Amino acid sequence: MRTRDANKEIVIKQKAIEMIVSQGFDGLSMHKLAKASGVSVATIYIYFKDRESLLQQLYKEESIKLADATLINFDPESHFDEGLKVQWLNRMNYCMENQISMTFMEQFKHSPMVDRSVMERRFIDAMSKFVHTAIAREELIPLPVEIYWSIAFGPLYQLVKFHISKTSMPGRPPFxxxxEKINLTLSLVIKALKP
Known part of the structure; x- marks a missing residue:
């Protein structure tokens, strides 16, 4: 039996994410991945049962990295304005510093392959406590989670995408x-979510 090499596994994962971002899920085959990673196809199967298990593991690992970054200096009992600002800055910084990962997560999140059970419990618990505490303090209006998330983070992620892609609305200079724009947008989001 062949031994595992942590460096090869890292390269395989990085190349898989890069291929998915540049060519989509259909562009990822084990043969193409092996060639891009400089390993044999058999080597990939030492680390991953099949293509789907590779994809699920990548999504899980990238989700954990984003969750960990989001929770840096975050106190779920902080006042809503403060806690949301910490989350915004953490999420924004992570996305700006990990653009390929962010694009991969975005693609995967909207695919039928996503396994929603992979979110880290610590992250879910912290977010839930933060929202419920803010509602109890009357700092946040009660909303279905999908509406809350769309208002709280939708603008952030869309503006980060504009920034990363160096685009804007048609006929406008790159965003x-x-x-100044971070503070303006965050203040509008907080205003929309306050009672």
Whole structure:
């Protein structure tokens, strides 16, 4: 039996994410991945049972990285304005520093392959406590989670995408998500969510 090499596994994962981002899920075959990673197809199967298990593992690992980044200096009992700002800045910084990962997560999140059970319990518990505490303090209006998330984070992720892709609305110069625009957008989001 062949031994595992952590460096090869890292390269395989990185190349898989890059291929998915550049060519979509259909562009990822084990043969193409092996060639891009500089390993044999058999080597990939030492680390991953099949293509689907590779994809699920990638999504799980990238989700954990984003969750960990989001929770840096975050207190679920903080006041709503403060806690949302910490989350915004953490999420934004992670996405800006990990653009390929962010694009991969976005693609995977909207695919039928996504396994929603992979979210880390610590992250879910912290977010739930934060929202319920803010509602109890009357700092946040009670909303279905999908509406809350869309208002709280939808603008952030869309503006990050504009910034990363150096685009904007048609006929406009490339969007730059600077401190002034971050603060303006966050203040509008908080205003929309307050009672």
């Amino acid at each position: 730059v998500f600077d401190d």
